[in-house]
Amino acid sequence: MTATAGDDAGLAGDIKADDLLIETLGPGRITSPLSPLLDASRGTTEHYVDSGDRVLLDDTAAGIAARGTAVEDLPGLEPCGPRRQIYFDPSKTRAGIVTCGGLCPGLNDVVAGLVRTLTYHYGVRRVVGFRNGYRGFVSAYGHDVVELTPESVRDVPVDGGTFLGTSRGPQDPEEIVDCLEQMHLNVLFVIGGDGTMRGAMDIAGVIRERGLRIAVVGIPKTIDNDIPFIDQSFGFQTAFAEASEAIRSVTVEAKSTPGGIGLVKLMGRHSGFIACYASLVRSDADAVLIPEVPFELDGETGLLEHLRRRVQTRGHAVVVVAEGAGQDLLDPIGRTDASGNQKLADVGPWLKEQIESHFATAGTETSVRYVDPSYLIRSVPANPYDSVYTVRLSHAAVHAAMSGRTAMVVGRVRRRFVHIPMSLAVSRRNQVDPHGDLWMAVLESTGQPWRFGEDSTRQTGAPHA
Numbered sequence: 001m002t003a004t005a006g007d008d009a010g011l012a013g014d015i016k017a018d019d020l021l022i023e024t025l026g027p028g029r030i031t032s033p034l035s036p037l038l039d040a041s042r043g044t045t046e047h048y049v050d051s052g053d054r055v056l057l058d059d060t061a062a063g064i065a066a067r068g069t070a071v072e073d074l075p076g077l078e079p080c081g082p083r084r085q086i087y088f089d090p091s092k093t094r095a096g097i098v099t100c101g102g103l104c105p106g107l108n109d110v111v112a113g114l115v116r117t118l119t120y121h122y123g124v125r126r127v128v129g130f131r132n133g134y135r136g137f138v139s140a141y142g143h144d145v146v147e148l149t150p151e152s153v154r155d156v157p158v159d160g161g162t163f164l165g166t167s168r169g170p171q172d173p174e175e176i177v178d179c180l181e182q183m184h185l186n187v188l189f190v191i192g193g194d195g196t197m198r199g200a201m202d203i204a205g206v207i208r209e210r211g212l213r214i215a216v217v218g219i220p221k222t223i224d225n226d227i228p229f230i231d232q233s234f235g236f237q238t239a240f241a242e243a244s245e246a247i248r249s250v251t252v253e254a255k256s257t258p259g260g261i262g263l264v265k266l267m268g269r270h271s272g273f274i275a276c277y278a279s280l281v282r283s284d285a286d287a288v289l290i291p292e293v294p295f296e297l298d299g300e301t302g303l304l305e306h307l308r309r310r311v312q313t314r315g316h317a318v319v320v321v322a323e324g325a326g327q328d329l330l331d332p333i334g335r336t337d338a339s340g341n342q343k344l345a346d347v348g349p350w351l352k353e354q355i356e357s358h359f360a361t362a363g364t365e366t367s368v369r370y371v372d373p374s375y376l377i378r379s380v381p382a383n384p385y386d387s388v389y390t391v392r393l394s395h396a397a398v399h400a401a402m403s404g405r406t407a408m409v410v411g412r413v414r415r416r417f418v419h420i421p422m423s424l425a426v427s428r429r430n431q432v433d434p435h436g437d438l439w440m441a442v443l444e445s446t447g448q449p450w451r452f453g454e455d456s457t458r459q460t461g462a463p464h465a
């Protein structure tokens with residue numbers, strides 16, 4: 001099932017108001033140290049949503065009308081932000097932070113933002129970082145922790161990656177909670193993707209079973225932008241900007257070579273957002289291939305003839321392929337990584353070979369310039385936009401945790417910062433909607449058919465030159 005927000009917002013008809021309820025450890029019972037800053041007249045504006053208000057899930061008149069319910073029954077997301085009354089006594093609160101899964105620009109900014117808010121705004125005295133993902137909690141890896149202070153994190157955002165380290169692979173949630181108990185931690189911040197959030201739900205489940213008072217709050221991370229509901233994941237903008245550089249360079253190469261074809265493979269296992277966005281930056285691409293839209297190589301409407309026509313009329317062509325595209329055409333690898341993610345067959349070199357052999361058979365000169373920027377796009381520091389975004393997400397996460405909310409993630413939905421239950425955040429994957437505006441924008445930019453190999457009735461108006 002695809003997502004209901006982001007670029008290709010569909011209607012969230014299957015989601016009910018109860019699905020959006022946020023779990024709490026208990027009512028706010030302590031006056032927040034931030035309360036002097038919270039003006040009594042603070043109410044919902046275009047920049048802020050009052051804690052008593054809700055951000056509606058449905059964002060079209062038709063969506064709201066289809067519910068057929070009173071306004072108070074419409075599904076709404078709880079807004080982020082500081083609460084006057086909080087659950088944890090800051091002077092007795094100890095917090096932990098962990099980063100898991102693949103790298104993403106902005107991880108260090110999130111950690112630094114969490115540490116600063118906890119320390120400066122709430123006066124929390126102990127914040128620790130767990131090293132190398134969920135491994136940092138387990139005895140086999142020696143309970144690998146590092147003390148975090150505003151001073152120790154001051155310069156980390158200038159670097160890419162995560163200074164805490166990260167890992168893939170399962171760790172026992174019982175052992176993780178044992179560690180939280182032994183260290184007397186009250187709050188755990190988990191920064192990671194869908195897998196990490198599933199792990200965090202397991203941790204929150206053990207905490208619930210044991211009747212402990214430990215909040216688990218997630219900050220979703222993924223360069224693939226595959227987390228549902230939120231507008232865009234942090235680091236995505238930085239990553240696709242970096243990816244667009246690879247497209248620019250193969251375009252220059254292709255233009256400078258007789259029969260030049262530039263081919264770029266970009267990350268994106270199941271979601272082609274990076275490929276789509278990076279291709280739209282300069283509109284250099286003649287074809288964009290994403291996991292969500294199958295394609296055929298052969299025939300008049302196939303990819304290879306499209307490229308040959310472009311080379312013949314324009315002198316060169318550029319193809320951008322997401323790593324998860326065309327998997328149905330390749331021999332499956334049949335293996336998974338340590339976290340259980342399916343390993344993909346390498347579409348890049350395969351496509352290069354297919355193009356070369358098709359052009360050779362057709363007697364058309366070509367020279368394919370293939371680039372796989374791979375880790376280059378996700379290991380860079382966050383750009384200024386993503387830095388600001390990550391810092392604001394980290395602030396929202398601290399407010400949520402200090403108020404006793406748990407098993408939830410923070411995110412931005414149509415510019416509003418909101419709380420989303422973890423269970424909902426992992427219930428589906430954000431994907432490019434082949435019938436949505438983003439894919440339409442790609443088609444308009446490249447002039448490619450709706451789907452290579454599809455009969456012409458499904459194609460956009462323009463003949464594909």
Ligand SMILES: Nc1ncnc2c1ncn2[C@@H]1O[C@H](COP(=O)(O)OP(=O)(O)O)[C@@H](O)[C@H]1O
Pocket residue numbers: 100101102133134167168169170171192193194195196197198199200202221222338339340341
């Ligand atoms: N279904 C799951 N249940 C519990 N833990 C999981 C699950 N999937 C992944 N994890 C754990 O979460 C961490 C990160 O997951 P991974 O899939 O590698 O990255 P991401 O969080 O970016 O998707 C790993 O330690 C992994 O073992």
Ligand SMILES: O=P(O)(O)OC[C@H]1O[C@](O)(COP(=O)(O)O)[C@@H](O)[C@@H]1O
Pocket residue numbers: 101102103193194195221222223224267268269323337378
């Ligand atoms: O880091 P690895 O194991 O090489 O995996 C690469 C994968 O990580 C990603 O960059 C992000 O994946 P996650 O967000 O799920 O960690 C994918 O785009 C890519 O397929």
Ligand SMILES: [Mg+2]
Pocket residue numbers: 101193194195
């Ligand atoms: Mg993942």
